[in-house]
Amino acid sequence: MKRTEIKRRPLADTVLATLEPDTKEYREHDGNSLYLRVRPDGNKSWQLRYKKPDGKWSWLGLGSYPEVGGALARQKAAELRADSAQGSNPLATKRARKAAEMEAASNTFERLAREWYASKRKNWSSGTAVRTIGALELHVFPVFGNRIYQEILPMEWMEFLRSMELKGIIEQTSRVRGMCREIYDLARVTGRATHNPLEGLHKFLQTKPVENYAHVSQEELPPLLRAIRAYPSAPDIRIGLHLLSMLACRPSELREARWSELDLEKALWTIPSERMKRRREHLVPLPRQAVQLLRDLHYLTGNYQLLFPGRSDTTKPRSNTVFLMALRRLGYEGRQTGHGFRHIASTILNEHGFDENHIEAQLSHVKDGVAGVYNKAIYIKPRITMMQWYADHLDELERGNIVQGHFGKAI
Missing domain, CATH: 3.30.160.390 (Integrase, DNA-binding domain)
Structure with a gap:
């Protein structure tokens, strides 16, 4: 015009x-x-x-x-x-x-949250960092990202968290609440806020469901082990489930593992600090059954860096739900999770009289203390013996040669 x-x-x-x-x-x-x-x-x-x-x-x-x-x-x-x-x-x-x-x-919640994230991520594994910022970007920033954080009321946070609960993501809700509480703590200790609007909200929210680390009873364990052995789909995932049941490691530690971390001749797996929850290098003894499984897996994925490379991008590991979905396909939804194998191992080893310190070291539950520098090989010799016994014990359970009482209280 x-x-x-x-x-x-x-x-x-x-x-x-x-x-x-x-x-x-x-x-x-x-x-x-x-x-x-x-x-x-x-x-x-x-x-x-x-x-x-x-x-x-x-x-x-x-x-x-x-x-x-x-x-x-x-x-x-x-x-x-x-x-x-x-x-x-x-x-x-x-x-x-x-x-x-x-x-x-500069006073928006997103700006403060990203400052908190930048200060914390150096102490996290890459998986934790991705999950943390992903949860904030998916759930929190669309609602509060552009708001001035000092003006967001406790009632608004309560309504937001309860809306997450209604979606059924109870554990995620708890994690998001914890993140946001820490974000406000950063503002408070640096003189940019006088109170934390998320303090005390946990008293009025649901807690994490027990099913998160669900694990089967003793009677159900042998059939589960036999179901894993006969897993009909991807052979690499079948091997992964078998290793999870045997090694008592976290699912993410196995799923993100690299061949360079394994020494099959010495039967040892060294998990680097950046992939560990406590940011400490962790040594895992491999029973002879695990070594054979890993040799079998090497025929399938040995040409890649990762033990479980992704299908569309082999430089990235398989989905973080891959083992959980496999258990669901076997009919164990809500009854067994990948993390639940750690609870089973702890209970069985404790009930059979193994030293609690050896068990906790195997689970990488070493507590912080005044003893000095953490020793990645702590109790390695007794742990080698303990985990070989455990692998043999699972084989016996799978064959149906052992009958024992109910599991004790899970950790």
């Missing part, structure tokens, strides 16, 4: 979008001293004509079009005219508003 074709003001949105440039720059009046400036190259921007305190007229830019639409430009112009009517310099008040907007942008 040519400027000579304009019939009314304020300028309609269609006029703003189609107004054509001329050989020279020109300004088209929108109304109330607000103008749309059109350059020969087609760029458009808003300007307000105002009188300075010395009585001279000047121009004040209000932003480029279409980033600043007509409605927003008129709103900005009205605010600045009001300031001028009260004796304020529109240029000074515009700068003050800009400074306030920038300060507000």
Whole structure:
């Protein structure tokens, strides 16, 4: 549209979008001293004509079009005219508003959360870091990301967390609450907040369901071991389930394992610190059954860096639900999880009189203390003996040669 074709003001949105440039720059009046400036190259921007305190007229830019639409430009112009009517310099008040907007942008919950994440991630495994920022981006930032964190009320956090509970993701809700509480703690200890709106909310929320680490009873363990042995789908996942049942490791530790971590000749698996929950290198003895399973797996995935490479991207491990889904296919949904094998191993080994310190070391439950530097090979010789006994014991259970009482209390 040519400027000579304009019939009314304020300028309609269609006029703003189609107004054509001329050989020279020109300004088209929108109304109330607000103008749309059109350059020969087609760029458009808003300007307000105002009188300075010395009585001279000047121009004040209000932003480029279409980033600043007509409605927003008129709103900005009205605010600045009001300031001028009260004796304020529109240029000074515009700068003050800009400074306030920038300060507000730096006080958003997302900005604070990403600062917290950056300070914590160096102490996490890569998996923990991905899960943490993923949960914030998926659940929290869409709701509170652009809010000024000091203005979010405890009641709003309660309503948000309860809405997550209604989706059935109880454990995720608990983790998100813990993250956000720590994020506010960062603001509080650095003098940017005086209270934490998430304090005490856990008293009114559901707790993590026991099924999260579900594990079968003693009577159900032999059939489960036989079902794993006969797993009909992917052979690598069958081997993975068998190793999980035998080694008492965390599912993520096995799923993300690399061939370079294994020494099958020495029957040892060294899990690097960056993949461990406590950021400490961990040594896992491999019973002869595990060594054979790993040799079988090497025929399948030995050409890759990972033991369980992804299907679409072999540089990344299989999905974090791959073992859980396999157990579901075997009919054990809600009855057995990958993590639940750790509970079973702990219970059986404790009931058969193995040293609690050896068991805790195998589970990488070593407590922080004053003893000094953590020893990754702590109790390695008795653990080699213990885990070979455990692998043999599972074989006997699978064959049905052992009958024993119910499992004790799970850890």
